[in-house]
Amino acid sequence: MVNVAILGFGTVGSGVAEVIHKNGQHISERVSNQIALKYILDVRDFPDSIFADKVIHDFSIIENDPTIGVVVETIGGAKIALEYTRRALAAGKSVVTSNKELVATHGYELMQLAKEKNVSYLFEASVGGGIPILKPIRTCLAANELSQITGILNGTTNYILTRMIRAGLSFEDALKEAQANGYAERNPAADIEGHDACRKICILASLAFGRQISPDQVPTEGITSITLADVDYARSAGMKIKLLGRAIRRDSDGKVCAYVAPHLVQDESPLANVEGVFNAISVVGDAIGDVMFYGQGAGKLPTASAVVGDVMDAAKHMCYLKNNCWEAGGPDVVYSADEVPSRWYVRLSGAEAVEQARSLGSQNGESAWLTDAVLTPPQVQQLLAGREIKALYRVLE
Amino acid sequence: MVNVAILGFGTVGSGVAEVIHKNGQHISERVSNQIALKYILDVRDFPDSIFADKVIHDFSIIENDPTIGVVVETIGGAKIALEYTRRALAAGKSVVTSNKELVATHGYELMQLAKEKNVSYLFEASVGGGIPILKPIRTCLAANELSQITGILNGTTNYILTRMIRAGLSFEDALKEAQANGYAERNPAADIEGHDACRKICILASLAFGRQISPDQVPTEGITSITLADVDYARSAGMKIKLLGRAIRRDSDGKVCAYVAPHLVQDESPLANVEGVFNAISVVGDAIGDVMFYGQGAGKLPTASAVVGDVMDAAKHMCYLKNNCWEAGGPDVVYSADEVPSRWYVRLSGAEAVEQARSLGSQNGESAWLTDAVLTPPQVQQLLAGREIKALYRVLE
Numbered sequence: 001m002v003n004v005a006i007l008g009f010g011t012v013g014s015g016v017a018e019v020i021h022k023n024g025q026h027i028s029e030r031v032s033n034q035i036a037l038k039y040i041l042d043v044r045d046f047p048d049s050i051f052a053d054k055v056i057h058d059f060s061i062i063e064n065d066p067t068i069g070v071v072v073e074t075i076g077g078a079k080i081a082l083e084y085t086r087r088a089l090a091a092g093k094s095v096v097t098s099n100k101e102l103v104a105t106h107g108y109e110l111m112q113l114a115k116e117k118n119v120s121y122l123f124e125a126s127v128g129g130g131i132p133i134l135k136p137i138r139t140c141l142a143a144n145e146l147s148q149i150t151g152i153l154n155g156t157t158n159y160i161l162t163r164m165i166r167a168g169l170s171f172e173d174a175l176k177e178a179q180a181n182g183y184a185e186r187n188p189a190a191d192i193e194g195h196d197a198c199r200k201i202c203i204l205a206s207l208a209f210g211r212q213i214s215p216d217q218v219p220t221e222g223i224t225s226i227t228l229a230d231v232d233y234a235r236s237a238g239m240k241i242k243l244l245g246r247a248i249r250r251d252s253d254g255k256v257c258a259y260v261a262p263h264l265v266q267d268e269s270p271l272a273n274v275e276g277v278f279n280a281i282s283v284v285g286d287a288i289g290d291v292m293f294y295g296q297g298a299g300k301l302p303t304a305s306a307v308v309g310d311v312m313d314a315a316k317h318m319c320y321l322k323n324n325c326w327e328a329g330g331p332d333v334v335y336s337a338d339e340v341p342s343r344w345y346v347r348l349s350g351a352e353a354v355e356q357a358r359s360l361g362s363q364n365g366e367s368a369w370l371t372d373a374v375l376t377p378p379q380v381q382q383l384l385a386g387r388e389i390k391a392l393y394r395v396l397e
Numbered sequence: 398m399v400n401v402a403i404l405g406f407g408t409v410g411s412g413v414a415e416v417i418h419k420n421g422q423h424i425s426e427r428v429s430n431q432i433a434l435k436y437i438l439d440v441r442d443f444p445d446s447i448f449a450d451k452v453i454h455d456f457s458i459i460e461n462d463p464t465i466g467v468v469v470e471t472i473g474g475a476k477i478a479l480e481y482t483r484r485a486l487a488a489g490k491s492v493v494t495s496n497k498e499l500v501a502t503h504g505y506e507l508m509q510l511a512k513e514k515n516v517s518y519l520f521e522a523s524v525g526g527g528i529p530i531l532k533p534i535r536t537c538l539a540a541n542e543l544s545q546i547t548g549i550l551n552g553t554t555n556y557i558l559t560r561m562i563r564a565g566l567s568f569e570d571a572l573k574e575a576q577a578n579g580y581a582e583r584n585p586a587a588d589i590e591g592h593d594a595c596r597k598i599c600i601l602a603s604l605a606f607g608r609q610i611s612p613d614q615v616p617t618e619g620i621t622s623i624t625l626a627d628v629d630y631a632r633s634a635g636m637k638i639k640l641l642g643r644a645i646r647r648d649s650d651g652k653v654c655a656y657v658a659p660h661l662v663q664d665e666s667p668l669a670n671v672e673g674v675f676n677a678i679s680v681v682g683d684a685i686g687d688v689m690f691y692g693q694g695a696g697k698l699p700t701a702s703a704v705v706g707d708v709m710d711a712a713k714h715m716c717y718l719k720n721n722c723w724e725a726g727g728p729d730v731v732y733s734a735d736e737v738p739s740r741w742y743v744r745l746s747g748a749e750a751v752e753q754a755r756s757l758g759s760q761n762g763e764s765a766w767l768t769d770a771v772l773t774p775p776q777v778q779q780l781l782a783g784r785e786i787k788a789l790y791r792v793l794e
Contacts, residue, residue: 132537140529143705308540
């Protein structure tokens with residue numbers, strides 16, 4: 001028997017309770033051990049829930065209960081969640097989380113603590129919701145030297161861009177629609193400004209390349225400046241605008257460049273065809289070539305699916321994440337996106353020609369261009385010196 | 398130190414040697430143990446290979462060498478490969494394979510033998526080449542009750558269909574091109590008649606639903622009868638023809654229907670956009686919803702990537718496949734595809750209208766129709782009674 005405590009009975013936490021309840025027999029058979037939900041910690045009560053009798057308000061009950069083997073942290077944020085995670089690990093309990101902010105900022109510290117205590121700190125649900133991605137990278141692809149990760153990592157922004165592309169909605173209208181459908185928060189900043197995608201590419205890059213990469217090392221640009229004109233110009237070039245998180249390992253010194261920014265993606269690319277709230281993550285390795293993982297990147301039950309998968313691993317005391325996933329970070333881990341060349345899409349005031357670039361047309365006193373040359377950011381800035389830049393996005397090759 | 402022996406130095410076997418050689422340090426670090434290639438068994442010698450000194454011709458040397466921990470079987474087929482796998486497992490060595498025929502036909506027996514001997518029998522590379530699929534199903538998605546698997550499981554046929562769709566080549570010309578490019582064998586029957594996809598859906602269905610499903614329980618139709626007329630009619634309906642392997646679990650009794658056949662797939666479906674030699678596998682579970690895995694389904698290094706990933710698991714003596722993956726099969730496992738309804742695409746002699754169907758046009762004395770009604774195979778046969786059926790394919794919903 002493995003007893004489980006859930007911290008935070010919000011969307012994901014209640015999904016975890018539901019999956020354990022609904023598929024309990026099947027889950028227990030799979031791990032050859034009964035998995036039982038014992039406590040739900042929340043500040044609120046839930047008198048109408050079938051789990052009402054499990055709700056408690058005092059974390060120390062969980063901390064001091066030696067029958068609790070696995071703690072599920074679905075509080076979010078990096079304050080109380082950090083404190084409880086530290087205390088649970090210190091008490092010798094494995095911790096499973098969907099909390100990308102905490103893993104992206106404190107992952108190394110918490111894995112070290114788990115290692116000391118010989119327990120697991122697992123976070124498959126922190127990237128791509130229910131999509132299996134972290135464990136496949138760590139195990140199935142372990143024979144590869146990985147070189148690149150490129151992902152549509154945020155469903156809210158992908159939904160907004162899809163509606164701009166497919167229905168011709170403005171950014172503002174698409175955002176409102178996303179909010180009305182429950183795909184965007186009332187305060188959408190973390191999504192539309194790219195911070196959520198930033199945390200996820202940090203976790204992916206740290207896991208794939210072996211050292212902690214922190215959000216403050218990852219230049220992050222959201223989708224708030226993308227207009228319907230950009231969408232149309234991209235279409236005329238056979239491309240779609242997507243918000244991508246990328247991490248690129250430089251062969252010469254093993255340093256990693258990670259960043260989040262809108263990109264123009266060729267229509268034929270599998271990433272261009274990822275629509276609505278779906279996520280997709282492409283991984284390139286020296287043996288595997290290009291492999292892609294696709295699915296619902298958020299949502300109650302998909303995320304709970306990944307959390308409960310980790311609970312089962314922790315319950316079986318599986319070895320795969322008992323070792324540290326990655327080493328400590330530092331300024332020497334990364335190199336600057338200023339050193340990463342690409343072709344560029346640019347929208348400018350005025351219609352005057354741009355050298356080494358082809359025109360995508362002009363309207364309303366603006367013109368759009370696609371550079372033929374492959375340029376670093378400083379080089380493209382130099383090329384455009386003296387012009388008023390309205391939009392500047394990389395083309396994904 | 399874990400010593401490895403490779404059986405069969407063909408495409409995949411030599412890829413495995415190459416990956417272990419090239420990424421050896423990285424691989425050994427990952428498993429905290431040195432992985433060393435000791436023997437390569439083949440009937441031939443390879444005097445010009447850097448591995449020439451490892452080549453032997455007598456399996457009993459491997460069988461009787463107590464320092465060999467993992468045997469990689471990349472012989473193929475179910476004759477000598479079966480004998481050597483049995484003997485290696487019986488000698489207490491873990492076996493890793495890319496041999497889909499052997500796993501599809503003798504998987505249960507070999508897993509039982511591995512269990513008795515407390516070793517692993519691992520076969521991630523047998524489905525989808527290097528794409529991580531079996532282990533993610535078994536672990537990351539373990540909290541789900543799975544209901545459906547649908548895959549483009551054979552790169553050769555997908556290449557041929559892609560060339561028919563994109564370049565307007567006939568089946569015969571597309572096959573010749575595939576052979577010229579090394580994507581199809583000189584004798585292409587196993588691919589184009591669907592047998593390769595059949596073995597793979599057997600393995601996926603057995604793993605996902607828990608009991609052995611054998612190729613003789615899986616009705617299998619290839620792509621040899623698909624014409625450019627079918628491709629064009631499909632296009633006019635906003636669809637593409639794809640060869641799919643499917644496995645569907647019936648909720649009422651847990652029985653499984655697995656089959657391989659051409660399907661019409663809506664252009665917007667992620668599966669419709671899987672082109673050339675790529676494979677993709679969609680999995681549906683009660684919590685996760687729809688998740689898809691995409692990548693190169695064959696080829697030397699991608700397949701070797703998956704094999705070496707399994708070698709690393711076996712070397713770490715990981716627990717995940719130590720338990721049986723699935724139970725014994727039997728006639729009670731499956732239900733008939735005759736009970737699975739769908740909409741249908743049909744091409745007929747003559748232009749006489751078909752009830753409950755819309756016309757896709759007519760030419761050369763034939764007409765094509767898409768049924769509005771959702772019908773089982775006997776029902777659609779009844780609907781078309783008296784007509785000469787030239788092509789009859791399901792529409793994937």
